[in-house]
Amino acid sequence: MKGEPQTILLAHGSGGQLSHELVERVFVRHFDSSILAELNDAAIVEFGGFNFHVPGSTNLQPETDNLKLAFTTDSYVIQPLFFPGGDIGKLAVCGTVNDLAVAGAEPRYLSAGFIIEEGLLLETLERVVVSMAETARAAGVQIVTGDTKVVNHGAADGLFINTAGVGVVPPGVHLSPSNLRPGDLILINGTIGDHGMAVMMQREGMEFGSSLVSDCAPLNGLIADLLAACPGAVHCMRDPTRGGLVTTLNEWATAAGAGIEIEETAIPVREEVRAACEVLGLDPLYVANEGKVIVAVAPQVAEEALAALQAHPLGREAALIGQVTDEHPGRVVLHTPLGARRVVEMLVGAQLPRIC
Amino acid sequence: MKYIDEFRDPALARRLLEDITRRSTRPVQFMEFCGGHTHAIFKFGLRQMLPPTVRLSSGPGCPVCVTSATDLDRAIALAGVPDAILATFGDMVRVPGSRGSLQEARSRGADVRVVYSTLDALQIARQNPDRPVIFLGVGFETTAPTVAAAVLQAEEEDISNFYVFSVHKLTPPATRAILDAGEVRLSGIIGPGHVTTIIGADAWRFLPDDYGMPCVVAGFEPLDILRTVAMLVEMAEEGRPAVRNAYGRSVRAEGNRTALKIMYRVFEVGVADWRGFGPIPDSGLVLREEYTHRDATRVFPVEIAPPAAEPKGCRCGEVLRGVVEPPECPLFRRVCSPRTPVGPCMVSAEGACAAYYQYGEET
Structure with a gap:
């Protein structure tokens, strides 16, 4: 293999270790920005020394002299375009709204870029766009700018969408893995793996999983309720999309230099998801979510935080799943139902069904 | 559940x-x-x-782990047959042969597709009647009958562009x-x-x-x-x-006669090359004479160089034979990880090295 020019592998896009390395070695290195280097879901950019008021904001005081904005972008290249519980358009809006919301921001404005393969049915495009509009309305954001490109047949797979978004970070809100402290409790707003398994079942035409529905949803309402219920006590949030719960927790453990312990029996998993994972030999801990948020809170407010999540329609099945510890820094340890403990590592590439 | x-x-x-x-x-x-x-x-x-x-x-x-580097080199060469689509199970695309892996071949333009079942590969053949579709069949007695069934199905439907490269192995x-x-x-x-x-x-x-x-x-x-x-x-x-x-809810003394019948209708026992062991007589499944027109290695005779030397220090062979535990290998975690697997045991989720790495007990 030596001497061959290195090529990009599909695994570089899977959200696992290879993706991380690509980002570090190519993008972070050349773009050379301290804000980018934090590698958060959304960049927090500050505009200092101003004295202005953002129209429509309820949280910003007119006298605020530092405006903090969260800014993020994401591209959506999924197949199939439509799946139970959502479609590429809903996903493109939710994904960007959620990346802003978990940074503690109130999402406001989105852009939408479309790369369309010639031959796509106009009706298909319109269905996707209507879905985006509905989702944006539900999330209380506006899509205010966009771009359209059409490429030759074969140069794209039907439809790719890029969205970017900005949101306003209320004063006093600072969320980051560096806030994690030993003793912090970790919550999640519901069941894991619904999105990944729903898409996989649809894509592979597996009938036994036909009752699975993606959890794809905008989380900004839920997160606003949570932040209001325990101001200052939410230390970090992240939406565990590609790579699933364990990948995100590993990112936290590494970034914070802290250990994380999770309790397998406490993690909510829908029965159908468990069954589909069992059949395929997959682990729901690594399966993608599109409507979930992991929250680290100070232990004193855990009950209030859990109650706030459970009071929201998107958090009814919220649960306390783990804790930050000063032991085994950088590692995530799972307690199995049988009483064993094991390290759960980040995945390298995509999870693959077993052969035998 | x-x-x-x-x-x-x-x-x-x-x-x-x-x-x-x-x-x-x-x-x-x-x-x-x-x-x-x-x-x-x-x-x-x-x-x-x-x-x-x-x-x-x-x-x-x-x-995946016991597939020899030579067999993988051959699969990569078959993926390079003009217009060919090579279909196989997921982990196989990541396993290093002696000169690269199928996923590297794919990133350089080979059409390598991951399927969940042999029947998916057959479907690809139906959809691409002008292109040879080669299924790289790996696995033990569990998967071989399904591959045999796909071959019989291809015969019945007269899907002439469906081929199999069988590296199936027998466990006893x-x-x-x-x-x-x-x-x-x-x-x-x-x-x-x-x-x-x-x-x-x-x-x-x-x-x-x-x-x-x-x-x-x-x-x-x-x-x-x-x-x-x-x-x-x-x-x-x-x-x-x-x-x-101890697995009475699935296993019977005589096994699954139907599956065995289908398997031996299409395959016969032959020598197989095992990574870590070398060739073991009567330990593999090769397509029977009457199905040679489905045998990718016969229909597309590809040239492969003699395999490059096994990576220095890699003890996969001994791991596969149960002689050493993965942490005893000098490369384990240092050079060899699921991201940069040196040997196949680090690639597949079923490989001992990957299991040790992924689910390492707390130390």
Whole structure:
């Protein structure tokens, strides 16, 4: 293999270790920005020394002299375009709204870029766009700018969408893995793996999983309720999309230099998801979510935080799943139902069904 | 979840562990042949729960891992046949041959597709009648019948562009090879549950008969494996080797006759090249003479260079034979990780090295 020019592998896009390395070695290195280097879901950019008021904001005081904005972008290249519980358009809006919301921001404005393969049915495009509009309305954001490109047949797979978004970070809100402290409790707003398994079942035409529905949803309402219920006590949030719960927790453990312990029996998993994972030999801990948020809170407010999540329609099945510890820094340890403990590592590439 | 939760019951697991601890008076070492067992044992943290007298070691039962570098080099060459689509199971695309992997071939333009079943590959052949579709068939007796069924289906529908590169392997001959080599002292074999569902528990009779070795066929849930260990401890303590079946909800003494019939209609037994072992006679499945028009290696004779030397320091071969544990390999975690696998045992989720890495017990 030596001497061959290195090529990009599909695994570089899977959200696992290879993706991380690509980002570090190519993008972070050349773009050379301290804000980018934090590698958060959304960049927090500050505009200092101003004295202005953002129209429509309820949280910003007119006298605020530092405006903090969260800014993020994401591209959506999924197949199939439509799946139970959502479609590429809903996903493109939710994904960007959620990346802003978990940074503690109130999402406001989105852009939408479309790369369309010639031959796509106009009706298909319109269905996707209507879905985006509905989702944006539900999330209380506006899509205010966009771009359209059409490429030759074969140069794209039907439809790719890029969205970017900005949101306003209320004063006093600072969320980051560096806030994690030993003793912090970790919550999640519901069941894991619904999105990944729903898409996989649809894509592979597996009938036994036909009752699975993606959890794809905008989380900004839920997160606003949570932040209001325990101001200052939410230390970090992240939406565990590609790579699933364990990948995100590993990112936290590494970034914070802290250990994380999770309790397998406490993690909510829908029965159908468990069954589909069992059949395929997959682990729901690594399966993608599109409507979930992991929250680290100070232990004193855990009950209030859990109650706030459970009071929201998107958090009814919220649960306390783990804790930050000063032991085994950088590692995530799972307690199995049988009483064993094991390290759960980040995945390298995509999870693959077993052969035998 | 029905049929799952019952077999993960913590109270019953504790009772089985107490039973094992009480019965086990002298050191024993059992080998789980199957990579699925290795994965389950690590996933559920079973090794750390067993008493110190009971050691488990991993065997060669990861179909991806035992695929030889030469066979992979040949698969990569077949992927380069003009217009060809090479379809295979997921893990295979990541396994290093002696000069790169299928995923690297794909990134350079080869059309390599991951499928979940052989029938998906057949479907690709239906949809692309002008292109040769080559299915790289890996796996043991569990997967081979499904590949055979796809070949028969292709015959019936006259899908002339569907070919198979068979690197299927049989499990009993590899188990014999391990015992004949005598490199590892074993007190019992944990029989592969899925394979034995096909071949039948009777296929393991040679273990007690020829080697005085107890064998218990096991399922893949924690209680299945603990019960198996308890039964093996009992036989080892009493010195009464036999084949016993701890996976009765799936495995019968005679196996699945229908699957075996289909398998042997399409394949016949031949030599197979195992990574870590080399060629083992009568341990592989090759397409029968009447299906040579489906045999990718015959229809597309590709040139492959002699395999490059095995990577220096890689002890996959010994790991596959159960001679060393992955952490004893000088490359483990240092050079070799799932991201940059040197040997195949680090690639597949069923590989012992990957299981150690992914589910490493807390140290």
